[in-house]
Amino acid sequence: MTEIDVRDPGTGRNQHTLRDHNERLILTTLLRNGASAGSDIARRTGLSPQTVSVILRGLEQDGLLTRGSPQRGRVGKPSIPMDLAPQGAYAVGLKIGRRSADLVLTDMIGRLVAERNLTYRYPLPAAILSFLRDEMAAFSVALTPAAADRIAGIGIAMPYEIWNWHDIIGAPADTMQTWKSFDFTAAIADFSTLPVFVENDATAASRAEHIYGVGRSWRDYAYFFVGSFVGGGVILNHSVFEGRSGNAGAFGSLPMRGPDGHDIQLIDAASLHLLETALVKAGHDPSVLWTLPQDWSQFGPILDDWIAVTAEHLALASLTVCSVIDFEAIVIDGGFPADVRSRLVAQTAACLAGLDLRGLAAPAIVAGSIGPNARALGAASTPILSQYFLNTHGETGS
Numbered sequence: 001m002t003e004i005d006v007r008d009p010g011t012g013r014n015q016h017t018l019r020d021h022n023e024r025l026i027l028t029t030l031l032r033n034g035a036s037a038g039s040d041i042a043r044r045t046g047l048s049p050q051t052v053s054v055i056l057r058g059l060e061q062d063g064l065l066t067r068g069s070p071q072r073g074r075v076g077k078p079s080i081p082m083d084l085a086p087q088g089a090y091a092v093g094l095k096i097g098r099r100s101a102d103l104v105l106t107d108m109i110g111r112l113v114a115e116r117n118l119t120y121r122y123p124l125p126a127a128i129l130s131f132l133r134d135e136m137a138a139f140s141v142a143l144t145p146a147a148a149d150r151i152a153g154i155g156i157a158m159p160y161e162i163w164n165w166h167d168i169i170g171a172p173a174d175t176m177q178t179w180k181s182f183d184f185t186a187a188i189a190d191f192s193t194l195p196v197f198v199e200n201d202a203t204a205a206s207r208a209e210h211i212y213g214v215g216r217s218w219r220d221y222a223y224f225f226v227g228s229f230v231g232g233g234v235i236l237n238h239s240v241f242e243g244r245s246g247n248a249g250a251f252g253s254l255p256m257r258g259p260d261g262h263d264i265q266l267i268d269a270a271s272l273h274l275l276e277t278a279l280v281k282a283g284h285d286p287s288v289l290w291t292l293p294q295d296w297s298q299f300g301p302i303l304d305d306w307i308a309v310t311a312e313h314l315a316l317a318s319l320t321v322c323s324v325i326d327f328e329a330i331v332i333d334g335g336f337p338a339d340v341r342s343r344l345v346a347q348t349a350a351c352l353a354g355l356d357l358r359g360l361a362a363p364a365i366v367a368g369s370i371g372p373n374a375r376a377l378g379a380a381s382t383p384i385l386s387q388y389f390l391n392t393h394g395e396t397g398s
Helices: 016-033 038-045 049-061 125-142 162-169 173-179 184-188 201-212 272-281 286-290 297-322 338-353 374-388
Strands: 065-067 082-084 090-096 100-107 112-119 151-158 196-200 221-226 230-236 239-241 255-257 263-265 329-334 364-367
Touching: 016 038, 016 049, 016 082, 038 049, 049 065, 090 125, 090 201, 090 374, 100 125, 100 374, 112 125, 125 151, 125 184, 151 201, 151 374, 162 173, 184 196, 196 201, 196 374, 201 221, 201 230, 201 239, 201 329, 201 374, 221 297, 255 297, 272 286, 272 297, 297 329, 297 338, 329 338, 338 364
Parallel strands: 090 151, 151 196, 221 329, 329 364
Antiparallel strands: 065 082, 090 100, 100 112, 221 230, 230 239, 255 263
C-alpha cells in the first residue's frame, strides 16, 4: 500500500468519567496513524501526557497494545512507540453476494487470518447459514482457546432488501422472499453467542476502505463500490455515515437516463451484472469474472465498452452527490482487477471534467485500495469497531 496522508479523528477529554471515550480515541488514533509514542498520541488527541500514559498501560495489560523498540537519537529519554496488538481481537466477516459468499476471520488491524468461499446459483438463507456455522467451527479450532475468546463478533454484509433483486439475480421470486423474514441474529444464536451486526454490503466496503485504505486521507467523501450491483457509502467527519435505516449511500438507486431515453437507476447502468450479461451474449464463460486470481485481459472490446459506459454514469453520479454534500473526493473500487480499476477511475475523472460543474468544487477522483474483499473485510471490522474504536459523529474533527 502506498504512503498516504492520514488525518486524525478528533480530540479527547480528561475527565475520569470519560475514560472509555479516551481509550477508544487512543486506539482509533493508533489504528489510523500506526505506532506512536505517548507524546505524539497526546499531541494528536489533546489528552494530557499523564492521561495518555495511564491509558496506554491499561490497554497494554489488556493485551490490546504492543511495545515497539525505543526510539533513540532525540534529546532526553528514548521514547517507546505503542501500537495495536494484532492478536488483541478478532472478528468474523461474511459477505453475501449474487453468486458467492465470502467468509473471513480478521485480526485487530484487519489482516486476514483465514478465508473461505461458497459459490451458488443464487443466495439462500439455509445454505449460507450452514456455511457460516461449519466454517466458524473450523476457525475456532484453528485458534488457541485464548484467541477464540477474543473474537468480538460476526459482521454480515449483504445487499439492501436482497429479495427485491430476484430478476437480476436470476432466482425465483418466491424463493428469494425467504430473505424478507429471515433473522440472522436469531438463527446464529442457535450455534454462537457472539453479537451479530448486519449491514449493507457497500456500506461495509466503504468502512474497510476508510479504516484500512486510502479513505484515511479524506475527511468527507463519497465511495462507490462496483460489484454485481453498484452501491456506495458516505463518509462524513472521518466516519462512515449509515443513516436512519443503515442505507445511506444507496447510490445504486440514483436516477439515470437510459440509452433509449427512459429513466433507469445507476444499478442498471454501472454494475458488473451488465458485463456478465454482455460476456454471455458473446459466448464467454462469465465465471472468469469471479475466479481468482482475476485476469480480464481476454475480454477486449467488451470490457472496453463496459468501462466507458460505467465511467460515464459514475461521473454523472459523482456530480449528483457532490451537489448535495461538498465532498472532497470520490473513491471508486469494486470487484475487479487493479488494472481495470485504474482504467475506470481515469475514465470517470475524464468524463467528470467534461460535465457542467458550475457552482460546485470538483472532487478528486481516487482509486480505492482494498479491492474485491472490501465487503467481507468491512463486515469483519464492524464488531471490532463497535467494541474498541471511536465513531466520530458528533466529535470535533481536525
